Amino acid sequence: MHARLKAAVGLLAGCTLWMTPQAQALTVGDQQAEASSRTAAAADPAYDVLVFSRTAGFRHSSIGAGVTALRELGAANNFTVDATEDPAAFTTGNLARYEAVVFLSTTGDVLGAAQQTAFEQYIKGGGGYVGIHAAADTEYDWPFYEGLAGALFHSHPPTQSATVKIEDRAHDATAHLGSTWQRTDEWYDYRSNPRATAHVLASLDESSYSGGTMSGDHPIAWCKDYQGGRAFYTGGGHTDESYTEPAFRRHLLGGVRWAAGMTDADCRPETGYTPLFDGSGTTGWKQAGPGGFALADGTLTSRGGLGMLWYAAKELTGNYSLKVDWKVAGDDNSGVVIGFPASDDPWSALNNGYEIQIDATDAADRTTGSVYGIKSADLAARDAVLNPPGEWNTYEIRVTGERLEVFLNGRKINDFTNTDPARSLRQGHIGIQNHGDGDEVAFRNIRVKQGGTQQPGPRTGEVKGVNGKCLDVADGNSADGTGIQLWGCWGGPNQQWTLADDGTLRSLGKCLDVDGAGTADGTKIHLWTCHGGTNQQWTPQPDGSIRSTHSGKCLDASGATWNDGTKIHLWTCHNGPNQKWTLS
Structure with a gap:
């Protein structure tokens, strides 16, 4: 089903989306959010989501608005929402019907022992969890749930406007947003920082509002793989108005889609990376050969070629992990080139380094995930996690000595060891390719961690x-x-x-x-x-x-x-x- 889903999304890559007069009146960011929502509508196979909103403590007045928003998102995006506050819904047989379970501003102890066991089995069997706002104010005495949610509620200041910093613009829940997102909500402080065990998608700028108590590192949305299942949490959603805000609705849709397995992302914890391109400019980069890249919305998009934009400011030496977010518009060609000596000739880079290919329809040794012309990716592993045209993917290219490992959306798809004495992975520059006319490939958030390449945590x-x-x-x-x-x-x-x-x-x-x-x-x-x-x-x-x-x-x-x-x-x-x- 997953592979058929992705093929179906690919067919939509060139479609023009009709927009209502209401959508035309929205801001550019909100239009993007609405458009992204409609693109997903034709892409995903039908699936079912359970929305659970029982409260045993404070009850948010916005729960009704949240249920309505999720039902509307489901109707527009081919998933059915069953909403309940009855814990009896948490049986092994009933939970098996759902691709994801949403905890919508639940509070207190909402499940009994048998129901907790059933939910644990559901997650361990590959189920998806979405936590919204007060889902973090839930089940304090259930260690499994604390690990699933990522962090539990500690306190909050009054509702106010704050600046949200978007740390990951590849995940489906945040790809529609800019580098910052100004919005009003009740901003939770948490008892612990989830960054060590979850992949942070967005965090709060504590200097932009009053009352933040997390010492300047304040995650507010994150995702993680957890004991066989998937878990997404967002701290937003306190106010009724949140659920009519197009950008926040698209944020929720992305969380639901990822938790339900409709899209993939690298949700491993990520710390210690230094940006080489963060969207603000191309200082330190040089263009080699014809064509180039257009910079807009923090994104580099290829045009013309064959050329390459390479990072001339620094040569990478020793062990390192390079991460690159990328997206193709359709059947397009590009790649990430590593391990080449400084040169303004793109062919020199290709002949003296290694290219990790981006092109879904070429031969096995020249298709996405391959070491170009040398070693094919594990195609079954790649196809299981490859997002289609129009959606973002993340490469991790991990170099340890002369060993090169390629991870796509967090899953290893290639493992190659250099034995060519004329080349070396131990030192060299990195670059991104602009392949030629008609090839449109976009790149975001190019970052590197040098030294130990093992991801923190398991x-x-x-x-x-x-x-x-x-x-x-x-x-x-x-x-x-x-x-x-x-x-x-x-x-x-x-x-x-x-x-x-x-x-x-x-x-x-x-x-x-x-x-x-x-x-x-x-x-x-x-x-x-x-x-x-x-x-x-x-x-x-x-x-x-x-x-x-x-x-x-x-x-x-x-x-x-x-x-x-x-x-x-x-x-x-x-x-x-x-x-x-x-x-x-």
């Missing part, structure tokens, strides 16, 4: 083994004792593993476990509640094996042929292909 993705198959929790069952097997990769939550800082490998909220802390060859590997034992700790090795901390033996696909359903067990390490694993 790494999450597929674990691929022999025959390109994935480490899979059998039948997606999260019960203790569920077996682990090989299965064709398909992107499901039971194939998503988190390598945590404590050495555990986690899926569906539980840990990869050696049965009974055994050490014998053939001991079963299964899923089990995390308990901190060494039989749940694993160490990836440079040779591609994954070793049990408890026994020193290897994670092994049993037998001599490896098909869907092959069991995973413990075995003495022997460097065979059935003991080689790649962590996304």
Whole structure:
């Protein structure tokens, strides 16, 4: 369904949108928000959303307006809204009907123990959560919910106007906004800063209003992958007027679409990056070759070519992580070029560096995510997360020595090691390509982190083994004792593993476990509640094996042929292909 969705969106890339007289009277930003909403309407397959607004504490008068706005967004964008304040809706069977559950200004303890368990299972099974405003003033004694929401309410000053700083202009909830957003709301302070565990989309400029108490780092909207599911939160939505504001409605729509899996984004925590292009200008950049880039709305858009805009102010050396937000208008061609010596000749850069391609319809080694002309991306992994023309994508290009890893919207899609003595990834400049007439590719927010390239916090993705198959929790069952097997990769939550800082490998909220802390060859590997034992700790090795901390033996696909359903067990390490694993 997801791939069909994205193909459908692509068909709309060149469409002209009809605008009502009311829309024509809006500000430019609001027109963009309304237009974005209508584009999504024809793109998304039908799906269902549950809106839950029970209150056991303060009740916001805007809840009714919020329900109405979400119903209207659903009617315009092909999702159905069921609204309830009855916690009895939180059963395993009923929640399975919904792609996302919205907590709309809930307050206090709104779910009982059995209902909490059902909701936890829903999230761990790949469900989506959207928290609006007082959703952060909810369930203070439920640790799972605090982690899901990202942060809980502490206090707030009076309702007033403030400047919202947009930190991520690629996510569907914020791509329609400028670099700042002036609006009036009740601005929450939170008990903790979510930046370490969530990807911050927008934050408050505390100097623009009175009463902020988060020491100048004040996230107000964020997203995160959480125990197999997706979680989006926005602090806006206190006032009735919020829900008639086109830009805020588009913000909500983007959160719902992402939580429901209709669009993808890199929602890993992000800290320590330095901007190379932040939208304010191109100081330090030089154009090589014909054509160029137009700068408008903090965005560089290619025109003509073949040329390249390259960052001449600094050469990147050693290990680094480069992130670039990009969007194609249709069937367009461009790329990100790295590792080349200073040159005003774009062909020199291509011949002496490496291009990470942007072009969805070319040959496998020359299509989006490929190392151009050298190594194709993992096309199945790429297609599962590639947003279509008209929507933003994010590359992370991670360089460690001569190893080059490419992540698209937070998921690894390519892994390449340079062996060409005439080239080196250890030093060089970076650039973005303007390919030629008719190719329109836009870029935003180019930033780099040098030194350690590992993202802060755990790494999450597929674990691929022999025959390109994935480490899979059998039948997606999260019960203790569920077996682990090989299965064709398909992107499901039971194939998503988190390598945590404590050495555990986690899926569906539980840990990869050696049965009974055994050490014998053939001991079963299964899923089990995390308990901190060494039989749940694993160490990836440079040779591609994954070793049990408890026994020193290897994670092994049993037998001599490896098909869907092959069991995973413990075995003495022997460097065979059935003991080689790649962590996304």
